[in-house]
Amino acid sequence: MISSLKTPLDFIVHPSEMPLESKAYEFCKQYVLLSADQKLDVLKEMSVKYNFDQSATGKAAESYITSQNKGTGVILKAADRLKSSLNPSYAYAFNRIRKLDGGVKFIVDVRADILKMLPSLDFNDEATHHLKTLNNYVKEILSFSFNVGFMKLERITWDSSCYMLEKISQYEAVHPVRSWTDIKQRVGPYRRCYVFTHSCMPREPIVVLHTALTSEISSSIASIVRQTKARSSSEDSTVKFQNDIENPKEIKAAIFYSITSTQKGLHGIELGNQLIKKVVKEVLAEFPHITQLSSLSPIPGFRDWFLMEIKKMRGGSSVISSFFSEKDQSVLKNVFSAADQQSLWSSLQSLVASNQWIHNEDLKELLKTPLMKICAHYLYSEKRRSNALNSVAHFHLRNGAVMWRLNWLADLSPRGLDNSCGMMVNYRYYLDETEFNSKNYVENYIVTASDDFKNLLIPALSKSSL
Numbered sequence: 001m002i003s004s005l006k007t008p009l010d011f012i013v014h015p016s017e018m019p020l021e022s023k024a025y026e027f028c029k030q031y032v033l034l035s036a037d038q039k040l041d042v043l044k045e046m047s048v049k050y051n052f053d054q055s056a057t058g059k060a061a062e063s064y065i066t067s068q069n070k071g072t073g074v075i076l077k078a079a080d081r082l083k084s085s086l087n088p089s090y091a092y093a094f095n096r097i098r099k100l101d102g103g104v105k106f107i108v109d110v111r112a113d114i115l116k117m118l119p120s121l122d123f124n125d126e127a128t129h130h131l132k133t134l135n136n137y138v139k140e141i142l143s144f145s146f147n148v149g150f151m152k153l154e155r156i157t158w159d160s161s162c163y164m165l166e167k168i169s170q171y172e173a174v175h176p177v178r179s180w181t182d183i184k185q186r187v188g189p190y191r192r193c194y195v196f197t198h199s200c201m202p203r204e205p206i207v208v209l210h211t212a213l214t215s216e217i218s219s220s221i222a223s224i225v226r227q228t229k230a231r232s233s234s235e236d237s238t239v240k241f242q243n244d245i246e247n248p249k250e251i252k253a254a255i256f257y258s259i260t261s262t263q264k265g266l267h268g269i270e271l272g273n274q275l276i277k278k279v280v281k282e283v284l285a286e287f288p289h290i291t292q293l294s295s296l297s298p299i300p301g302f303r304d305w306f307l308m309e310i311k312k313m314r315g316g317s318s319v320i321s322s323f324f325s326e327k328d329q330s331v332l333k334n335v336f337s338a339a340d341q342q343s344l345w346s347s348l349q350s351l352v353a354s355n356q357w358i359h360n361e362d363l364k365e366l367l368k369t370p371l372m373k374i375c376a377h378y379l380y381s382e383k384r385r386s387n388a389l390n391s392v393a394h395f396h397l398r399n400g401a402v403m404w405r406l407n408w409l410a411d412l413s414p415r416g417l418d419n420s421c422g423m424m425v426n427y428r429y430y431l432d433e434t435e436f437n438s439k440n441y442v443e444n445y446i447v448t449a450s451d452d453f454k455n456l457l458i459p460a461l462s463k464s465s466l
Helices: 022-030 036-049 054-066 072-085 090-098 103-118 127-144 162-173 180-186 272-286 302-315 326-336 341-354 360-382 391-396 416-418 434-444 451-456
Strands: 151-154 192-197 205-212 253-261 292-295 400-409 424-427
Touching: 022 090, 022 103, 022 192, 036 103, 036 127, 054 072, 054 090, 090 103, 103 127, 103 400, 151 162, 151 434, 162 192, 192 272, 205 272, 253 272, 272 434, 292 451, 302 341, 302 360, 302 416, 326 341, 326 360, 326 451, 360 400, 360 451, 391 400, 391 424, 400 451
Parallel strands: 253 292
Antiparallel strands: 151 192, 192 205, 205 253, 292 424, 400 424
């Protein structure tokens, strides 16, 4: 509760009373020292006690209604009063905090706290609804502060500050950085690392995009993050570059292989798509002959979804049943020594959950076709509110990319196996088509996919919701 603070929130008052900057600073200073439970108490009380005045809003609404026959000037004044009455008192607190040195970062962190708290709260509790309203307000003011027009694009190299390089290493969420040698490679030759920074958080990379410059569209993450001079997409088609000096003639593709939004408090404020667009311009300005622009993307959540569908199969109903042919099922029964269908699906569920199949060459070959078809179905046809269920797919499709190629055994790290049974996907950007594709997806929920990708959907394509 507010009493947890030595400095109460008495600076949350009407702006005419001139709240003191020192009190706002002291509040921020003490808030960061609170426990999670104390922060929850403070934010709950702030959201309830310092919300808008319902009585004043009711009177303003009545005044607006009665003003309708009194002329335009009276109506507009009444509308302004109604709008003003809806402003919560805590708005003045955040305006004061935002002007402090480090204030914007503080607000970002406060929203991160709120987002962490909300899932565990009782939604029958009135205070929870107030806290959701507070979250929406904070998101709105941060959306204005972090408009792309206020963001600065910066290329990171080995000559960048040690602090920035360390931050990028710490924040990397897709393919963890293991050492200084690792980060040196990721910002070195045949690599481009760009970040968005903000004037209010100049030492913080807000969004980070790693790009590989290759001879073709990469099908394996190992060829990007684990090799030094091997810049091609596959082991059987590798180009060696002497002394790691870039040869522009060998650079024919730009692969966006990792994009990370570093600030949890900016969740839902889309900056990654703008960063990709700006990086595309930078790369094409440097290498105008590049014609292939693509991501090499993880598929988080696929394995968990697949395991749930196998569980449904044991109950007799699942969308994945058509992807295992009678021959597949017969062979798997022999492999598992399964007496019946229930035993078959139970054994498959245990095998996939343990990732042990990856150590058996026969199983890898046997599972390749059904798993790729099931994953293609998951990416293309599984929906949440008519949009792609997979968050990474939704991100790239909304940007106008094409669901281009699914790659088998593309990420054999523990994370890659846990995410997607080792599969990754390329979302390809055709610059003359992105606007149309994006509009078609956002407005009509149409997923644009290559013919090769669609071939993986047969015979399930006719069952798609599209």
